[in-house]
Amino acid sequence: MKGTDDMIHEHEFPVLEFDDAKEAMINPENYPGEPFSGDCLVITFFREVVDQLFLDHQLKVERIIPGEVPLCVYRFTDNPEVLLMVGEIGCPACAGNLDLLQGIGIRKVMFCGGGGVLDSSIEPGKIMLVDGAIRDEGFSYHYVEPSRIIYTDSAVTDQIAAYLQANGVSYFRGITWTTDALFRETKAMVEKRRAEGAQIVEMEQAGCIAVAQARGIKYGAFIYGGDDVSKEEWDNRDWRSHNGIRYDLVMLCKEIVKKL
Numbered sequence: 001m002k003g004t005d006d007m008i009h010e011h012e013f014p015v016l017e018f019d020d021a022k023e024a025m026i027n028p029e030n031y032p033g034e035p036f037s038g039d040c041l042v043i044t045f046f047r048e049v050v051d052q053l054f055l056d057h058q059l060k061v062e063r064i065i066p067g068e069v070p071l072c073v074y075r076f077t078d079n080p081e082v083l084l085m086v087g088e089i090g091c092p093a094c095a096g097n098l099d100l101l102q103g104i105g106i107r108k109v110m111f112c113g114g115g116g117v118l119d120s121s122i123e124p125g126k127i128m129l130v131d132g133a134i135r136d137e138g139f140s141y142h143y144v145e146p147s148r149i150i151y152t153d154s155a156v157t158d159q160i161a162a163y164l165q166a167n168g169v170s171y172f173r174g175i176t177w178t179t180d181a182l183f184r185e186t187k188a189m190v191e192k193r194r195a196e197g198a199q200i201v202e203m204e205q206a207g208c209i210a211v212a213q214a215r216g217i218k219y220g221a222f223i224y225g226g227d228d229v230s231k232e233e234w235d236n237r238d239w240r241s242h243n244g245i246r247y248d249l250v251m252l253c254k255e256i257v258k259k260l
Contacts, residue, residue: 009145015138018145028103033065035105036073038081040257043098043208045087045113046246050074053250059084071097082254087113090180091139091207098208102215108260109212110160110253111221112246115176115202116185118194122225124238125245127171129161130221133178133205134198140178140210148196149175150209152219156260160220163256174199176223178206190229201229218260222249 006021044050053059054074062075062083074084085101087094098109111130122128132151135141140150157173164171177198179185185201193201200223212219224245228235 011146015141016146018141020145028100031065031100031103033063033104036062036083036101038075038083039105039107040082040260041098041101041106041109042082042084042250042253042257043087043094043109043111043113044084044250044253046250047086049247049250050084050086052247065100071100073101076254079254079258082257084250084254087111087204090203091137091178094204095139095207095211098217099211099215102211102217106217108218108257109208109220110257110260111204111208111219112249112253113202113204113221113223114226114246115200115223116227116229117225118177118190118199118201118230120228120230122199124225126225127169127245127249128176128200128223128225129157129164129171129173130176130205130209130223131157131173132175133209134175134193134196135178135206136193137178137180137203137206139207143207143210143214150206150213152209152221153212156218156220159260160256163259169252171222172199176205177201178203185229194230200225220256220260222253224249 008017008019011017058077059074060077062073065071076082130152132149134149144150175198177193179201202223205221209219
């Protein structure tokens with residue numbers, strides 16, 4: 001419950017009323033379950049890669065956490081210190097699950113997914129190392145006080161960049177635009193967010209970064225260039241067909257998360 005110094009920062013708009021209390025009525029620690037053996041987690045949206053790794057016996061089911069939508073957590077068989085979960089769309093689902101898992105011992109996380117490019121020069125499959133996210137969603141404001149952009153821990157992100165450079169992995173760094181509303185990425189809003197510096201649009205980073213900040217998690221993320229929302233008409237660019245890149249990103253995350 002609230003301590004004597006906790007307070008709600010009042011605001012005209014409810015989503016910006018930040019409560020700095022550390023504990024809530026329901027906390028991740030309230031969920032039953034022994035702490036994980038190992039504190040490293042990969043979050044990926046590439047379900048077909050996960051399915052193939054499981055069929056190839058490179059993953060095994062570690063635990064199924066019950067709920068309305070049960071959460072399946074896997075463990076790599078060749079790196080048993082690293083766990084994996086398939087991300088769910090949107091901050092409340094994806095970052096909410098991250099908060100749940102940190103309550104069971106997760107302290108280091110690498111994320112890999114795809115996103116829409118706001119600049120056509122970003123080729124399909126090009127990897128962005130996330131430096132931060134424009135907070136155009138609601139979830140993150142319940143974890144970290146309001147700001148226009150939320151940034152990753154620069155020391156962690158620099159460490160990931162150094163690993164990529166040392167291993168000859170092509171990438172660029174930038175910020176994303178995190179939005180709740182897939183079907184409201186209007187032309188004017190795309191232009192506005194691009195003018196603010198966003199290079200890719202997605203739906204999870206602001207929330208995941210906020211959970212990492214609030215809970216003391218070492219967190220890094222890769223988003224690869226997918227569809228193109230920067231033109232007069234949306235271009236799918238067949239972005240889900242880059243199977244090699246998707247597999248390689250999961251394997252890359254597995255190696256990096258152990259070193260954070």
